[in-house]
Structures are given as structure tokens and as C-alpha cells.
Amino acid sequence: MTRIFDEDLAGGMSTRAIHAGQRPDPVSGAIMTPVYLTSTYVQDGIGLNKGYEYARGKNPTRQALERNVATLEGGRHGLAFGSGMGCLDSIMKLFRAGDHIVCGENVYGGTFRLFDRILKHMGLSFSYVDTRDPQRVADAMTPTTRALLVETPTNPLMWLTDLAAMSEIAKRHQALLIVDNTFATPIFQRPLELGADIVWHSTTKYLNGHSDMIGGIAVVLEDDLADRLQFILNAAGAVPGPFDAWLALRGTKTLPLRMRQHDLNGRQIAAWLLDRLGAERVIYPGLANHPQHELAARQMSGFGGMMTLDLGSQENANRFLQAVRVFSLAESLGGVESLTNHPYTMTHGSVPVEVKEAMGLTDGMVRLSCGVEDVEDLIEDLDGALKGL
């Protein structure tokens, strides 16, 4: 865990993205944070050290990333992990057998798998709820509920959850509100400002933005909670290597720039697809026909490059996915390059068929992660692939 300094809060989001958590290396003046490839730190005597003892607990490269992202999220402490799932798994170690968790029913497939295949057998219990409706969430809370976990917008159905309403419900039940902010990023949505206790990310996606590492990060405001999480981070040890932390840190420097372009491309592509396919086949929170467009516009300052198309059948989806040339068929999202995938068999392959059916996730759906290439090329690519259906 790294606490931010007051100086990290200087300036707007772009200035912070580039500078927060980083200062020239005191040894050489190197402007870039060095990759501290070390497992241990030499001590001057018993109990005399420079604040570093063993690199599972702290590493200066990791700390620069933690301060940087904590500042962007409007938090006070950052904790970096070796993957998004490692981060969530460590967060869940705040709870103990007998605790009940309320979780959004359309969360990332890996989140559901961690809960349903592992943590459920360790004494935690989960209720999966459509968090678009705050009343359903309120009804699911019990006297043993310790946390409310949501993701907004969701993957791949692009459902939105009203974070201010969730915070009210969580507080009423003294439960922690934990928000996966991977899709929106702090550039478009800052859950801590809306009352969340923990915001977390797969840094693998937009924060890094270049599809060249796996990582996770959690950001919190409260000192006590940060101390408990740091204890877990060090005790359980799901930490990132320094080079991956450095790659993510290089990525966040251009996060505001990239998000602006993902958003511009996303809006233009969604508008074109709406025209080409009809309103009922394009799911994008930035479109006026999205059932929660008003909430999206209120809660987010941009809509980004994620959207889902319903092509009607798995056969159509497959033909489309094989025909694209600029978009690539792959898991993951949020990189500078455009990707597309088949959520039914890929990201949500581990979600039971009846659960997918209940939430309206069909095998004709394809998800687009619109990158930052020239938008004309992306539209031409989609046009060519759709012509073949």
C-alpha cells in the first residue's frame, strides 16, 4: 500500500496521469521511475532501514504506480497486484466464513467463477442480483451482508448501476461498496467520489492500454481499510513484478489521451452501427436509445469504446469474427488496438448456460473493444464483415 502525498494532487487529470507518484531518481536524475529489480534491501542495523525490507511488501516501482492510480481515482491509498483476479481475491480475504456478499449478476465471468467455484466452498455466501434496480439490491441485503460488489458498465451487456444509490444501501447495512472500474476508468467515472469504499481494476485493460502485461490495483480512501489490505497483500503475496508495474505506470501517462480517442471512436462507430443494424442490435450507453442512457450521462463523463452487437445467431457471430481484418478476435479489451470477441463462449464461457440465458446474454452477441486506430478504417472493417452475413 502506498499513501499519496499532497504534491500528487497537483493539477488536472492529464498532469496527474503523467506526474503523480513519480519524481526524478535521486541517484541519477533519471526522469523515468527505475524498474527496481530487487527482492531485498540492505539494512544499516537491527531495525534500521530506509522503509524497505523485502520486496513482497514494498517495491519503489510498484509504489509509483500505486500513488499514480490512487491519485487518478481520487483515493488516498493504492495497492497493486499481479492480476485483476489476484486483486479481487485479496480484497475478498477481508471477509470470513459466514459473511454474505451481494454481487451484480452480470459481473466479469472470472469474478463469478472465483466466487462460485472457490470462495463459496470456503464459507462465504453470495446473492447475485440485477443491480440496475436499487430496490432489488436493498431486498437482497441481510444482517450478515458485509459487502456489495458491482461493476458498471457491465461486460458485455453494458448494464449500468447507480453508484450513489448503491453507496446509500451499503452504508445503511454497514457493508463495503466494492466497485470494478475497469471499463470506465477514472477518466470517465470515479466511484470513490460517489461513496464507494474500494475501487479496483484489471490494469491489464485500459490503465496499461498496450496489451503487454497482466495486473490489478485497488484504491481506497480510508487508512484503516488500507492497512488491512496491505496486511493481506504482504501476507498472501499476490504482488506484481516490478517490470509489469513499470509497464502499467508508462501506460497511465497516456490514459487521458487514449480514453478521449476511445470515446470519440466509440461514439462514431456506435452511431454508424445503429444506422446499419437498427437500434435493437447495438448496445452502447452513449446512444440515446440505451435504456440507461440518462444514468450513463449523469454518472460518467464519457462512454468509451466498449459495445456489444447482437448478430442474431452464433453462425453469424462466427462469420463476422472471422471476416474482420483490423479488429482481432481475442480475449481482453482496452488496448490501443481494436479487439472483438464472443462473450458467450469466451469471457463468459465459465458462466452456466441458464445464468447466461436468464440475463439475456445470447450466442449471437459479439463484443467490440474499439481501439484508437483511424475510425474510418474501423468502420470500413466492420462494414466489410457485416456485408458477409
Ligand SMILES: *Cc1c(COP(=O)(O)O)cnc(C)c1O
Ligand atoms: C479482465 C477483467 C478482470 C480480471 O482481470 P485480470 O487482470 O484478467 O485478472 C476483472 N474485471 C473486468 C471488468 C475485466 O475486464
